[in-house]
Amino acid sequence: MGRKLKFRRQFEMSxxxxxxxxxxxxxxxxxxxxxxxxxxxxxxxxxFVSLHxxxxxxxxxxxxxxxxxxxxxxxxxxxxxxxxxxxxDPRPIFCRPIICRPCRPWVSWRYPAWVSLPIVVSGTxxxxxxxxxxxxxxxxxxVRFVDAGHPEQKKGPxxxxxxxxxxxxxxxxxxxxxxxxxxxRDAATDVPQAGVEIDNIEAGAIRTVDIRLPFEAxxxxxxxxNRAVPFRFLHVLVDSHQDxxxxxxxxxxxxxxxxxxxxxxxxxxxxxxxxxSPGSMINVAGEGFGPEPGEVIVHVNGLELxxxxxxxxxxxxxxxxxxxxxxxxxxxxxxxxxxDGAVSNPVQVLIVPAKSPVTPPPAPAK
Numbered sequence: 001m002g003r004k005l006k007f008r009r010q011f012e013m014s015x016x017x018x019x020x021x022x023x024x025x026x027x028x029x030x031x032x033x034x035x036x037x038x039x040x041x042x043x044x045x046x047x048f049v050s051l052h053x054x055x056x057x058x059x060x061x062x063x064x065x066x067x068x069x070x071x072x073x074x075x076x077x078x079x080x081x082x083x084x085x086x087x088x089d090p091r092p093i094f095c096r097p098i099i100c101r102p103c104r105p106w107v108s109w110r111y112p113a114w115v116s117l118p119i120v121v122s123g124t125x126x127x128x129x130x131x132x133x134x135x136x137x138x139x140x141x142x143v144r145f146v147d148a149g150h151p152e153q154k155k156g157p158x159x160x161x162x163x164x165x166x167x168x169x170x171x172x173x174x175x176x177x178x179x180x181x182x183x184x185r186d187a188a189t190d191v192p193q194a195g196v197e198i199d200n201i202e203a204g205a206i207r208t209v210d211i212r213l214p215f216e217a218x219x220x221x222x223x224x225x226n227r228a229v230p231f232r233f234l235h236v237l238v239d240s241h242q243d244x245x246x247x248x249x250x251x252x253x254x255x256x257x258x259x260x261x262x263x264x265x266x267x268x269x270x271x272x273x274x275x276x277s278p279g280s281m282i283n284v285a286g287e288g289f290g291p292e293p294g295e296v297i298v299h300v301n302g303l304e305l306x307x308x309x310x311x312x313x314x315x316x317x318x319x320x321x322x323x324x325x326x327x328x329x330x331x332x333x334x335x336x337x338x339x340d341g342a343v344s345n346p347v348q349v350l351i352v353p354a355k356s357p358v359t360p361p362p363a364p365a366k
Contacts, residue, residue, distance in 0.1 A: 007335065010343050017092040018126045018142075019265050021119075025340040026062045026262065035064050035292075038339040042295035044309045045320070051311055057291050058148045058157040058218055058230035059314075061259025062340070065229070067291040070311045070318070072152040075272075079285035079316025080150075084269045090345040091267050094125055097160060097210040100196035103176035106240055108189040115250045117142060121260045125162040125206055135247035137166040138175065138201075140238045140254060144264045146210060146287055147314035149218060156181075156192070156213040157230070160264055163238045165201040171244065172200050177209055178240035181217035181231035185255045192217040192231070195240060234258050264288040266344040268336055275350035278324050281310070284317045284336060286344055294339040298322055300332035300351060307334070326353050 013019045020026065029038060052068040070076050089096050117123030123142030131137070141162040149155035159179060165171050178195035182188060192214045201207055219228035238252045246252070266288035276282050284296075289312065296307040296319050303324075311318030317336055333346035 006341075007343050011345065014265065014345065015092060016126050017095045017265065018124050020338075020340065020342040021124060021262055022126065023342075025342055026060065029062055029340045035062060035339060038294070040294045040337045040339050040341050042293055042306050042309055042337075044293050048293075048310060055151050056218065056227075056229050058258060059145050059291060060261060060263055061257075063263075063291050068312075069148075069151065069291075070313050072150060073311075075283045075311060075318045076150070076313070076316065078272055079283055081269060081285050081315065088270065090269070091265075094162070094206055095160075095208060095264070095267075097208045100198060100209055103178065103195040103197040104241070106176075106178050106180070106189060106193055106195065106237075108187045109242065111187055111253060111255075112250050114253050114255070117254055120262070122256060122262050123162070123254070125164075128164075130164065130204055131166050132168065133166050133247060134168065136171060136244055137246055137248050137251070138171070138238050138244060139164045139166055139251045140236060141206065143234070143236050143254070143256065143261055145261045146264050148291065149212065149215060151215075151218070154215040156194075156215040156217045158210055158212040159234070159236075159261065160208060160210050161236060161238075162206060162208050163201075164206045165203060168203050170200060170202050173244055174199050175239045175243045176237075176241050177211065178235075178237040179211045179213055180235035180237070181213050181220055181233075182235060183221050183232045185233055187235070192220060195237075230258060232258055234261060263290070266290075266336055266338050266342050268334070268344040268347045271334065271347055271349050273349070275329075275352050276321055277352050277354040278321055278326065279354070280321050282307075282319055282321060282334070282349065284319065284334060284347065285315065286317075286336065287315055288338065288342070289314055289317060289336055289344070290338040290340070292339065295337040297335045297337060298332055299335065299346070300324065300330055301326075321349075321351070324351075326351050328353065 220231040268286040305322040336344040
């Protein structure tokens with residue numbers, strides 16, 4: 001019951017988002033000994049290591065710098081969702097990225113002295129009062145890490161950016177949001193970069209976009225042993241091409257140490273099947289699950305059971321339903337728990353009785 005109550009609190013807080021940051025789960029994880037000492041670690045099948053490979057991880061500093069990554073396979077490909085359809089999106093409205101076209105290449109210019117993002121180093125969009133202005137003013141509110149990409153597919157890390165129009169009028173002019181991966185805090189054009197074009201934003205509105213950096217960002221730096229590792233600094237720019245004439249540009253950007261960017265909260269989008277028998281395999285697609293296994297809890301008939309984990313990465317989990325006797329079809333809920341204790345929304349699956357083995361009739365007597 002205690003676990004359920006903790007889950008319920010997070011579910012209630014998730015209506016506004018940024019739950020892990022508000023509960024200070026990253027700080028609690030560090031105080032308890034770090035990722036390798038995490039309390040939320042479920043049952044992992046013995047085949048896990050053979051189905052994964054070690055790779056450098058471009059996520060927050062409280063995650064491991066080197067972790068297990070699943071080989072690209074059908075279940076990984078299925079869970080690699082570019083976007084979640086609005087009709088089934090479990091995330092708060094402020095956390096649903098809009099789909100935008102890529103923007104033109106960036107030409108460097110000298111940054112102003114950026115003001116700090118709200119509340120924490122990588123910012124937040126929760127309880128941040130709008131600065132009313134009669135002039136145009138775009139404000140960068142927050143940036144979050146979504147996933148590390150995949151080396152076997154040459155996909156780089158993805159980030160989510162929140163920004164707001166502080167003006168009392170709708171901005172109808174196109175502008176761009178850019179990410180730059182660098183080993184320096186200084187602006188430079190010849191670094192891995194990606195961006196999107198925004199065509200308008202309502203007065204006072206908060207918008208969200210996802211941007212995936214090129215794979216080169218994941219191998220940009222070198223460690224003490226001269227191994228290729230991810231970049232060191234993330235540059236985030238709102239109105240990156242200076243298309244909008246603003247009254248205050250110092251709130252348009254930030255340069256962050258890569259490890260200081262907090263992750264998105266875990267969300268479960270869907271299972272690959274709507275029903276399964278006890279002991280069958282199921283895949284869960286989502287985001288924010290973390291780099292390595294946490295727990296997968298199956299709620300059924302008033303019980304909390306752990307599923308066995310065969311595969312895990314930021315965007316999906318490959319699991320085996322627990323074995324339990326069910327005589328009739330029974331509704332169950334699957335909850336993914338990240339290693340720091342952040343929980344996803346539940347997704348439903350129907351548990352159906354296993355088919356009875358076919359017993360042959362008695363052999364005829366001769």
